[in-house]
């Protein structure tokens with residue numbers, strides 16, 4: 421789950437729609453206590469919390485094996501977010517590999533955080549696009565929530581862009597085109613993503629991308645609707661968000677412009693270690709053309725990074741018809757009939773060579789326990805509607 425930010429002292433006007441600033445949580449929070457229910461091979465007290473499946477088709481669901489934590493073997497740490505860790509896991513009965521994101525309930529103390537977590541789950545369940553990570557199961561223990569998802573073995577685009585320094589135009593075009601289709605799909609479902617950045621763009625073993633992390637997404641936003649919450653990662657935030665102004669789907673096209681800029685040059689526009697300077701420049705300065713930018717790319721970047729959302733390319737149709745994409749066959753791309761630029765090589769399905777050592781080298785067992793900043797408030801409360809198994813969301817769980 422991502423974080424909403426307060427920049428320039430701006431305050432979200434909608435309490436229910438904000439999250440806690442990840443930067444405020446500190447590193448301690450990331451030291452998850454795995455021993456209590458993750459890494460240990462001993463039977464675990466939390467595993468006694470079996471989720472009861474209740475729903476429309478009770479017979480079918482009663483026959484179904486309830487999925488619980490002990491159904492998975494935890495293999496490696498593969499990522500870390502503001503509210504918990506992400507693991508590579510293997511389902512014990514069929515041997516399938518998944519990614520499992522763990523959120524500690526005590527970190528989600530406010531009602532709006534709980535609601536956002538349920539919303540994140542609903543988005544992952546309902547958004548069926550080849551370019552969006554799919555949720556397979558969601559379940560909870562007394563203290564934690566678990567999302568079990570497609571495992572994206574190619575890791576973060578962040579890793580690949582840092583390694584390559586920057587991408588050739590054809591490579592950037594391929595990934596950005598798939599992102600256009602992901603955003604087009606989300607927007608067609610009246611959902612704004614609000615957290616497009618290389619860390620949230622994952623590569624599958626097939627070399628195609630999927631976006632993950634819908635913790636900042638907002639549903640029910642029609643074309644003309646605006647929201648005022650200040651959300652996202654500073655480097656990719658549209659000026660209207662920085663200024664605390666109402667914003668709509670245009671913010672995702674701005675972030676796409678930042679990602680294209682970074683793919684072609686190696687760094688996002690206006691990048692500075694000094695965050696205030698970065699915000700000021702984003703609002704007041706012109707973007708700089710890098711030598712790598714060919715004319716069409718530069719034109720598209722300028723149109724996506726227009727400071728005023730009204731001047732921005734702000735529908736998928738407008739973006740797709742820009743000359744930068746003239747060679748793209750959108751139909752083929754949607755069917756994944758276009759060969760990805762990088763062929764990823766793996767020794768086996770547990771090979772994590774494209775995932776940063778910063779995560780993979782962490783022990784999944786016996787990670788030292790660090791008390792949470794937020795204490796145990798809310799720790800034992802169930803998150804109604806979170807559980808998702810066998811293709812259905814389970815009420816009262």
Ligand SMILES: Nc1ncnc2c1ncn2[C@@H]1O[C@H](COP(=O)(O)OP(=O)(O)OP(=O)(O)O)[C@@H](O)[C@H]1O
Pocket residue numbers: 421422423442498499500501502503504506519521553569570571572573575576619620622632633634635
């Ligand atoms: N399905 C997946 N397959 C492989 N890796 C994944 C998957 N989902 C997440 N990750 C890894 O875990 C990282 C953190 O996941 P995610 O962004 O969902 O967590 P978060 O707590 O919401 O993070 P943030 O604080 O950045 O918003 C991702 O950037 C990615 O590296």
